[in-house]
Amino acid sequence: MEEVFGEEFFRRLARVRLRLATGWERGAGPLAGAGASPRGVEFRDHRPYAPGDDLRSVDWHALGRLGRPFVKVFRDESRGSLGIVLDATASMAFGVPRKDLVARRVAGALGLAALAAGSPVSAAVAAERVGRRRFEGRASAGALLALLSAQAGGRAEVLVEAIEGLGSAPTSAFLVVSDFLDRDPVFRAVERVLRPGRPGLLVQVQSREELEPDLSGRVRLLDAETGETLEGTVDEEALRRSAARARGLEEEVRGFALRRRLGSVFVRSDRDFEDASLEALTRLEALR
Amino acid sequence: MTLASPAALLLLLLALPLLLLLEALRRRLSVRPVASADLWRGLLRRPEGRSPGALAPLDLSAGLRAGALLLGVFGMAGPSVRSSGGGTLRIVVDRSASMAARASGGRSRLSLGVEGALRALEGLPGATPVLLERPPIDPGPLVTDLAEARRVLPALEPTDAPLDPRSVLAPPPEGGEALFVTDHVPEFVPLGVRVLALGPPAENCGFVAFEVEGTAGRGIAIWALLRNFSERTVEREVVAVGPHEVPLGRVALGPGEARALSARVEAAPVVGFRCLGTDALAADDAVLSSPGTARLRARVGPEVPGAVLRALAAAGDLEIVEGPPEVGVDPPDLEVGRSEEGSARWRIVLDALRGEPFEATGIRFLPPLPEEIDLSGVRTGPVRGAPEGGRPILLARAADGAQRPIAVEDERGWTLYFDPSAGNWREHPSFPVFFAVAVERARDRAGRFGFARAGERLPDLPSGAGRVGVFERPGRPPLCVNLLSPEESSLPGGTAEPDLPAPRGARGSALAPLAFLLAAAGVGVSLLLEARRG
Numbered sequence: 174m175e176e177v178f179g180e181e182f183f184r185r186l187a188r189v190r191l192r193l194a195t196g197w198e199r200g201a202g203p204l205a206g207a208g209a210s211p212r213g214v215e216f217r218d219h220r221p222y223a224p225g226d227d228l229r230s231v232d233w234h235a236l237g238r239l240g241r242p243f244v245k246v247f248r249d250e251s252r253g254s255l256g257i258v259l260d261a262t263a264s265m266a267f268g269v270p271r272k273d274l275v276a277r278r279v280a281g282a283l284g285l286a287a288l289a290a291g292s293p294v295s296a297a298v299a300a301e302r303v304g305r306r307r308f309e310g311r312a313s314a315g316a317l318l319a320l321l322s323a324q325a326g327g328r329a330e331v332l333v334e335a336i337e338g339l340g341s342a343p344t345s346a347f348l349v350v351s352d353f354l355d356r357d358p359v360f361r362a363v364e365r366v367l368r369p370g371r372p373g374l375l376v377q378v379q380s381r382e383e384l385e386p387d388l389s390g391r392v393r394l395l396d397a398e399t400g401e402t403l404e405g406t407v408d409e410e411a412l413r414r415s416a417a418r419a420r421g422l423e424e425e426v427r428g429f430a431l432r433r434r435l436g437s438v439f440v441r442s443d444r445d446f447e448d449a450s451l452e453a454l455t456r457l458e459a460l461r
Numbered sequence: 462m463t464l465a466s467p468a469a470l471l472l473l474l475l476a477l478p479l480l481l482l483l484e485a486l487r488r489r490l491s492v493r494p495v496a497s498a499d500l501w502r503g504l505l506r507r508p509e510g511r512s513p514g515a516l517a518p519l520d521l522s523a524g525l526r527a528g529a530l531l532l533g534v535f536g537m538a539g540p541s542v543r544s545s546g547g548g549t550l551r552i553v554v555d556r557s558a559s560m561a562a563r564a565s566g567g568r569s570r571l572s573l574g575v576e577g578a579l580r581a582l583e584g585l586p587g588a589t590p591v592l593l594e595r596p597p598i599d600p601g602p603l604v605t606d607l608a609e610a611r612r613v614l615p616a617l618e619p620t621d622a623p624l625d626p627r628s629v630l631a632p633p634p635e636g637g638e639a640l641f642v643t644d645h646v647p648e649f650v651p652l653g654v655r656v657l658a659l660g661p662p663a664e665n666c667g668f669v670a671f672e673v674e675g676t677a678g679r680g681i682a683i684w685a686l687l688r689n690f691s692e693r694t695v696e697r698e699v700v701a702v703g704p705h706e707v708p709l710g711r712v713a714l715g716p717g718e719a720r721a722l723s724a725r726v727e728a729a730p731v732v733g734f735r736c737l738g739t740d741a742l743a744a745d746d747a748v749l750s751s752p753g754t755a756r757l758r759a760r761v762g763p764e765v766p767g768a769v770l771r772a773l774a775a776a777g778d779l780e781i782v783e784g785p786p787e788v789g790v791d792p793p794d795l796e797v798g799r800s801e802e803g804s805a806r807w808r809i810v811l812d813a814l815r816g817e818p819f820e821a822t823g824i825r826f827l828p829p830l831p832e833e834i835d836l837s838g839v840r841t842g843p844v845r846g847a848p849e850g851g852r853p854i855l856l857a858r859a860a861d862g863a864q865r866p867i868a869v870e871d872e873r874g875w876t877l878y879f880d881p882s883a884g885n886w887r888e889h890p891s892f893p894v895f896f897a898v899a900v901e902r903a904r905d906r907a908g909r910f911g912f913a914r915a916g917e918r919l920p921d922l923p924s925g926a927g928r929v930g931v932f933e934r935p936g937r938p939p940l941c942v943n944l945l946s947p948e949e950s951s952l953p954g955g956t957a958e959p960d961l962p963a964p965r966g967a968r969g970s971a972l973a974p975l976a977f978l979l980a981a982a983g984v985g986v987s988l989l990l991e992a993r994r995g
Contacts, residue, residue, distance in 0.1 A: 392493050396497060397496055411506065
């Protein structure tokens with residue numbers, strides 16, 4: 174397997190860090206506690222009112238002057254932390270390149286970026302079992318990457334457990350990197366950990382083999398995660414419909430995220446992790 | 462039925478085990494890991510519960526393969542059906558004027574057709590009844606026997622009359638066969654009728670060269686060369702095509718004769734000539750092109766966003782018509798509206814050649830995206846067209862500051878891609894830019910499209926001349942000559958440099974032949990055309 178966090182990763186990570194230097198490290202990132210809560214915080218800005226905002230934060234003077242509702246935005250003086258859930262179950266070890274390669278790198282890039290910005294990171298990796306740990310300070314970067322390098326394996330139940338762990342973690346933003354193939358239990362788990370004012374981002378990874386399957390003839394399909402087998406002949410119709418299901422899954426994740434006010438990023442496994450990380454950062458910021 | 466090589470049937474003994482072996486290999490399951498069986502559940506064509514070693518029932522494709530193998534072996538055995546006198550052979554020989562045309566080797570089409578018919582008679586039992594028909598004159602069947610047919614066929618001569626092949630086509634007699642020898646194959650041939658085709662009649666007379674030159678304020682000068690390849694004199698009604706079709710009169714061309722035609726028409730999206738056959742050959746032909754300088758007429762549907770309208774208005778030289786298509790009115794050159802393929806798809810259709818529309822551009826919003834398109838991080842913002850290798854592309858700026866292409870050109874035209882999650886695509890700054898580029902591309906493509914249909918191979922091609930091609934000069938309107946295909950061309954491949962200026966002052970049909978001959982003699986004759994110098 175290709176080295177996940179090699180020299181190339183760190184060289185290109187510099188761009189992600191540079192991107193953060195203009196945002197998170199100056200306290201303007203999604204971890205800065207930028208919710209509309211007025212308590213124990215410092216006033217920072219106004220933004221247009223959105224349904225669901227706490228009415229106590231509406232600036233009534235601005236409403237009187239401008240005729241449009243605005244809420245006051247405050248910055249939490251204590252930095253928030255980033256929760257990361259990485260799906261490293263068996264289905265993620267599929268595709269060329271493997272899906273977990275770009276997934277681990279995106280999770281690693283964002284985790285290191287948060288640490289560099291002074292924000293703690295609570296990471297959970299779903300493999301054969303859940304590996305969970307809280308990291309703080311730049312010195313813990315190596316330990317974070319070691320955790321994210323856990324060997325792939327395990328089933329969707331482990332991922333659900335890892336996500337549910339976010340519920341008790343004191344994080345101000347969270348990130349779930351997965352293929353979301355077992356969408357129903359995973360969606361339910363995400364719903365259980367939603368908190369007002371805590372932005373979340375779903376990073377969905379799919380491989381070319383799922384989006385453009387090239388199987389043909391008589392096959393026995395072996396589910397990489399459950400070991401279930403399907404036998405039969407793959408024809409053009411089956412290829413087309415399987416690809417449509419994979420694309421449909423992408424739409425479902427995006428739709429779920431929209432309904433729950435989460436962000437979503439779609440990443441093909443052959444996509445450059447740097448671009449994917451930058452897009453994830455952008456979406457995460459846009460959720461504020 | 463008899464078999465020429467009955468021993469070949471023994472191959473079945475080898476072929477059948479081979480077939481079974483191949484089938485067994487084909488059915489061997491290949492184990493393929495997938496990320497999730499859910500993506501495939503219910504899609505495979507076999508029941509899932511069957512045990513791996515169980516013999517599956519033969520499917521249709523296996524049956525077809527076995528059938529093909531059996532037929533192949535059977536064919537090697539050489540089966541033949543000899544009529545015992547019950548089956549009648551009906552031979553219809555087209556003797557219309559076009560059958561007198563010379564085919565390859567200098568022989569007439571009729572001569573080649575008769576030779577083919579005689580070959581078809583070989584091997585038939587002597588008692589086979591034969592019905593020989595010789596339309597268009599003397600169309601009735603000549604009841605004869607095989608020996609008499611062999612004697613009569615070589616003596617057939619072409620006539621001077623036209624023939625509608627549909628009038629003589631009929632199913633073969635019951636239990637018999639039919640053979641139709643013609644150079645004009647109809648679209649529908651009854652079952653049981655074998656056609657011996659010898660080439661379309663259009664090749665007897667047609668345009669071999671074409672030139673268009675537009676002058677601002679003075680209309681468009683068109684010039685073409687019409688040549689008769691047949692062995693007889695043909696007559697054609699010549700029509701100049703501009704904003705309206707203007708009859709130029711009747712032209713008579715002797716065997717092998719060429720005639721230069723020129724006219725000046727008002728600016729129109731499509732200009733050129735048509736020639737209509739008025740004699741027995743009845744072969745119409747046309748050369749049409751868009752000079753690229755004409756004002757295109759665009760019709761936009763009511764659902765077209767304002768941004769697109771503004772882009773079209775800014776494109777210049779476009780007459781924009783709004784509203785639904787009007788019946789009986791000349792169709793527009795550009796149709797801008799929703800694609801019938803789906804509400805999320807828009808298109809610009811260029812119909813400059815009247816009836817030969819092609820999609821100049823399409824806009825797709827849904828994945829999968831082509832490899833060169835990466836919408837990640839691309840946001841609404843400044844978009845610009847940037848030339849790349851002489852072709853305009855559209856670039857959008859991504860969040861990381863990099864510029865990325867968001868449109869690609871394929872065989873169907875230009876396609877623009879948007880991020881499906883961007884809900885304001887109608888007002889996206891690239892939208893009007895893209896339409897402006899698309900209109901430009903459509904105009905450019907219209908200016909390059911046209912064809913000159915050519916007849917048979919020129920028997921007297923001058924030495925050194927060999928090609929009719931497209932010759933363009935910077936700043937001048939493109940010349941549109943494009944032979945349909947080498948097979949249909951009268952001209953062999955290769956290149957030629959000598960110059961053949963178009964005849965000057967030739968108008969209609971009176972002075973054109975003389976002008977053409979003078980011009981040809983003056984420069985040593987070539988068929989490479991170039992835009993006429995002002």
